[in-house]
Amino acid sequence: MGTITTRLVGEMLFESQMGQHKLMIDVPPSMGGSDRAPTPPEIFVASLGSCVAAFVAQYCNRVGIDASGLEVAIIFDKADNPTRLTNLRAVITLPHGEYGNREEALRRVAEHCPVHETITTLGGVTFEFHDAKDEALV
Structure with missing residues (x-):
């Protein structure tokens, strides 16, 4: 089982730790952010785009298709009630x-x-809450 831990580092700026790597995350100005780092939805979309790009590049390399300059653009809409991303579309270009x-x-x-497999098959997310009286989760 893997674990990625995200911590509030101040003024609505967050840091996610994944193995030896760290990623900074900000929130939109409407939530108190200051455009210091990508927002969670931007990172989500980038995760999809980079995952698709990696799999397509690997396939192209295996079958002899030139993958240089490969681009994956994820086009999406934003919706409210509940706030979410909709109509995700991956446009893959092999120039x-x-x-x-x-x-x-x-x-x-x-x-x-x-x-992509996670997005299309995930049934939901389970949430657990711990406070100062609880033992640390990790």
Whole structure:
């Protein structure tokens, strides 16, 4: 089981620790943020885009398609009540590669990245709360 821990470091700025890596996260100005780092939804979308890009690049390298300059743009809408992202669409561009009749294979590869699989199969998230009286979770 993996664990990524996110801590408030001050003034609505957060730091997530994942192994040896740290990632700073800010919130929108409407929530008290100051545009010092990406917001959680931006990181979520970037996670999807980078996961798709990695899987597509790996497939292209394996079958001899030029993946140099590969770009994955995730286009999305924002909705309210509840606040969420909707209509996510991944636009994959291979500016130097020709995939010929492999578009369906590329689509299957992109759909199998773990972030996409999680989005499409996750039934929900369980929340646990601990306060000063509880023992530390981690």
